Amino acid sequence: MHDPRAVRFQSALLLFLLLLLPAVGAVPAAAADGGGSDRPVVSTDRGQVRGRTHGAYRTFEAIPYAAAPTGALRWRLPRPAPRWEGVREAGAPGAHCVQLPALGPGGPTGSEDCLFLNVTAPAGPAGRGGQRPVMVWFHGGGFMNGAGDLYRAGGLAVRGDAVVVTVNYRLGIFGLFGHPELGGAPGFALADQQAALRWVRANAERFGGDPRAVTVFGESAGALSVCAHLTSPASAGLFHRAVVQSGSCSTSLPARSLLPTLGAYTPFVPERRTVADGLRAADGLGCGRPAGAALDCLRALDAHALATPELMQTFSLVPYGNGRLPEEPRRALEQGRFHRVPVVQGTTADEVRLFLGQTLAVNPVRDEAAYRVRLELSFGPTTAREVAARYPVSAYPTPAVALAAVLSDASFICPTLRDGRALARYVPTYGYRFSDADAPNFLGLPEPPDLPFGASHGFELPYLFTLVPLAGPQRELADRMTGYWTAFARTGLPRAPGAPEWPRFGRGSAPVLSLAPGAGGIRTVDAGAEHHCALWDTWWPSPAGAR
Secondary structure, eight states: OOOHHHHHHHHHHHHHHTTOHHHHHOOOOOOOOOTTSOOOEEEOSSOEEEOEEETTEEEEEEEESSOOOOGGGTTSOOOOOOOOSSEEEOSSOOOOBSBOOSSSSOOOBSBSOOOEEEEEEESSOOSSTTOEEEEEEEOOSTTTSOOGGGSOOHHHHHHHTOEEEEEOOOOHHHHSOOBGGGTBOOOHHHHHHHHHHHHHHHHGGGGTEEEEEEEEEEETHHHHHHHHHHHOGGGTTSOSEEEEESOOTTOOBOTTSSSTTOOOBOSEEEHHHHHHHHHHHHHHTTOOOSTTOHHHHHHTSOHHHHOOHHHHHHTOSEEESSSSSOSOHHHHHHTTOSOOOOEEEEEETTTTHHHHHTTTTTSOOOSHHHHHHHHHHHHOHHHHHHHHHHSOGGGSSSHHHHHHHHHHIIIIIHHHHHHHHHHHTTSOEEEEEEOOTTOOOTTOOOOOTTOOOSSOTTTTGGGTSSSSOOOHHHHHHHHHHHHHHHHHHHHSOOOOTTSOOOOOOBTTBOOEEEEOSSTTOSEEEOHHHHTTHHHHHHHTTSOTTOO
């Protein structure tokens, strides 16, 4: 049995850090156009929607893809959105799903009536064959915060001649709750995303998109979602390619790696664990008795009363062992039980610097002795000695940078390569590493003097979405990345005119395309060797101290 206090400790940090990006790095929605602007109208399968034109692209926001999961529909699988008469305004974002602030104090915000999606499409006629590829984005936020409209996709749509759909889905206790009266833990967050994909299949053509060329992509929690869809039977036929950004099926963090009180972090947990947490939560909310009436009691509670930090954090891990996700996704990949679609997978070069940087004030790594203590706490004495030999402090500017390199490789980069090799046995697979050490700190978080963020977790996002201005070589890199991503969405091959060739994983080889600005910045690297993955592949899947 796991200790619920360990879950709280683990979540308090990981959900503060892991995938907090959307709420911090958001760009405000475009201002409403005046009455004389172009207001395009499109007929969907539920009714007409009126969007806005922003020069070269059009947006249609807050389109309901499912009925509001409120009242008796709380903790039920998504139902079809009701039809509407007349023309529905789709010129501004809809409500975000109930969530807590990613940073700082504050109570819950948002609404349970939040199952909306947003469509961004070029304003002109489609070029290649009359239909554009469709790219469906699942946001990050630790399954605890975030929203689709925070990712402005006009540049991606126009430069890549693609239709981009961003999606809201239920979060925290509303999206990942489990209880015996539910028959387990149905995974409502994933079910919402699947409902959005069914909406795309039914409506993409109405916005100029090709329903036979749908790519799911996401970063961090969004990437974990894409991983889940690769292995979920309920996602069969709903997409044709997949991009996994900094959140592979094998992503993890070893115990005590960031704070001494934290257990190991794995984003996918057995359903029985979620159900046990649900029983405890119901009891704590006064809904444990009488038997058989817990859900009625819980559904009568105000949404903001349920959205406590403890409950939102506890129900931020994705349950498997149910009909939606029958087995742990990394095991499914190892056994070849996943949908046969081409996949792009990748990470940033310095994933964990962002996370570690938020803990150094209370848990510093000032010298080599402290560095070795940290390694022993996470990996045990034997493995720690080998890790210290492969990652000597003398090879890095500071001990904190050395520790961040260890954790980035162990937790993100090497697990992603491992999953890539498993995928490549069956489907075309491509790997990348975002390596711009001077990527903008679009989150605005202070960087510790002994740990610059570099190419940290999520720092590739401004190169795909409009989050902060880019110029010069970074703007050129963004154009190349947009070309690769949208070419992959169109054909399954990440090849852009004038851009270096992106090699495919082969038998026994896993070449990775390193993405950095400037001459020669885009090049093929042996990431497995550069990041000591032979060590970490031996260490996994039973990391010392992880149990």
